[in-house]
Amino acid sequence: MKVMVVGGGGREHAVVWKIAQSPLVDRIVCAPGNPGIARHADTFSVAADDIDGLVDLAVREKVDLVVVGPELPLVLGIADRLEEKGILVCGPSREAAMLEGSKAFTKEILKKYGIPTAEFRIFDDYEEAKEYILSHSLPVVVKADGLAAGKGVGVCETFEDALDFLKKVMVDRVFGDAGKRVVIEECLFGEEASYIVFTDGEKIVPMPTSQDHKRIGDGDTGPNTGGMGAYSPAPVVTPEVEKKIQEKIFYPLLEGMRKEGKPFKGILYGGLMIKDGEPYVLEFNVRFGDPEAQPLVVRMKNDIVPILVDCAKGKLTDHVLEIDERASVCVVMSSGGYPGPYEKGFPITGLDEAEAMEDVVVFQAGTKLEDGRLVTWGGRVLGVTALGSSIREAIERAYQAVEKITWEGAYYRKDIGHRALAREGG
Ligand code: AMP
Ligand code: GLY
Numbered sequence: 001m002k003v004m005v006v007g008g009g010g011r012e013h014a015v016v017w018k019i020a021q022s023p024l025v026d027r028i029v030c031a032p033g034n035p036g037i038a039r040h041a042d043t044f045s046v047a048a049d050d051i052d053g054l055v056d057l058a059v060r061e062k063v064d065l066v067v068v069g070p071e072l073p074l075v076l077g078i079a080d081r082l083e084e085k086g087i088l089v090c091g092p093s094r095e096a097a098m099l100e101g102s103k104a105f106t107k108e109i110l111k112k113y114g115i116p117t118a119e120f121r122i123f124d125d126y127e128e129a130k131e132y133i134l135s136h137s138l139p140v141v142v143k144a145d146g147l148a149a150g151k152g153v154g155v156c157e158t159f160e161d162a163l164d165f166l167k168k169v170m171v172d173r174v175f176g177d178a179g180k181r182v183v184i185e186e187c188l189f190g191e192e193a194s195y196i197v198f199t200d201g202e203k204i205v206p207m208p209t210s211q212d213h214k215r216i217g218d219g220d221t222g223p224n225t226g227g228m229g230a231y232s233p234a235p236v237v238t239p240e241v242e243k244k245i246q247e248k249i250f251y252p253l254l255e256g257m258r259k260e261g262k263p264f265k266g267i268l269y270g271g272l273m274i275k276d277g278e279p280y281v282l283e284f285n286v287r288f289g290d291p292e293a294q295p296l297v298v299r300m301k302n303d304i305v306p307i308l309v310d311c312a313k314g315k316l317t318d319h320v321l322e323i324d325e326r327a328s329v330c331v332v333m334s335s336g337g338y339p340g341p342y343e344k345g346f347p348i349t350g351l352d353e354a355e356a357m358e359d360v361v362v363f364q365a366g367t368k369l370e371d372g373r374l375v376t377w378g379g380r381v382l383g384v385t386a387l388g389s390s391i392r393e394a395i396e397r398a399y400q401a402v403e404k405i406t407w408e409g410a411y412y413r414k415d416i417g418h419r420a421l422a423r424e425g426g
Helices: 010-019 051-060 071-075 078-084 103-112 126-135 159-170 239-259 293-297 305-313 351-355 391-404 418-423
Strands: 002-007 027-032 065-068 088-090 120-123 140-144 153-156 182-186 191-199 204-206 215-217 221-224 229-232 266-275 278-285 327-334 360-364 367-370 373-376 380-388
Touching (some): 002 010, 010 293, 051 078, 071 078, 078 088, 088 305, 103 120, 103 182, 103 239, 126 159, 153 159, 191 278, 204 239, 239 266, 239 278, 266 305, 293 380, 327 391, 351 360, 351 391, 360 391, 380 391
Parallel strands (some): 002 027, 065 088
Antiparallel strands (some): 120 182, 140 153, 140 182, 215 221, 266 278, 360 380
């Protein structure tokens, strides 16, 4: 069969790499892709938000299945458009993608179906939001309702910071219309984890647990990024916690979405806070995590394609994921300056050497081929991913690989996996 993947980052390289191992697949098409993806797929320079262009491409290339990496095309309704053309798509409808497209929508659903999450209020009016913030306890969390590339959340320690963030969102509109409405909520404390499942709207096939590192600096300091690294499994999610995540969060949510007439199919990602063994929802994403997909796919032993097809058909049969018992870690290497302004076009060296290491896979994100040379072309450039018999070994191997690679201004966090290590007792 022919499979098309939408997107061109590290997550999409990981998904394409995994799909390429399937004996069921004879061709992969990817838009827009990147040089890493182009090793396994025919890439086309159609942007991930060009819905008409992507639908045309899928029709023209006669693909049997489309897998959507980023949230934006899903929120723009690509799944509905592809289905109109009779093409299977592993991803939710526009209405179900609201679980990521609108934080207010999600909070209302969570409340209606009794799913644990932070206490909240929703505001369309700036003055009312201001007044509410001043009556709130600290810290207080302010969230732009719509898509803001992971930057629309302010966890504010002071009223000054909270009002400042609110003004940026609602008045200055730094995230555009995403800031017409805000959610103001209680701050939750605990440890975060990502729980990602395949679902047909009713059944779930959970992927292994994982955790990402959103801040740019070691020790979780500095501004938020798209994600500077991730690892799997996340020891904070014990079997008991996992049972609660499924029974108190995922099943009631999927049932609620069906009752609302917005059944969700595809890949559902719960961003969770685990406090005293109880899981709370911070957010939902309607797709794989980036960079969580990278350490997840290297642990997945079975063919991913039959599961993607079943999700797309809305009919998951009894899949049991075979998971490599080893741990995996992905260290993201980024351009110097990211998540602020950065320069691009620097030649990348040492990649072959890193890739020659056993149990190491380097996924590409912001890269470009220029006169046959691989150069940096984005904020997050590479996701250096390794397996190890323990989380410690996986971390060591990933960093050994990272140290072989360089370019001018290359940056990476030195402490990916630190929480898991602490739980292992050092
Ligand atoms: P979100 O996009 O809603 O997941 O928010 C991005 C990040 O902000 C999360 O990964 C958390 O680190 C943090 N965050 C969001 N909501 C809360 C909350 N209610 N309490 C504490 N931290 C939060
Ligand atoms: N790793 C966070 C995300 O994919 O949204």
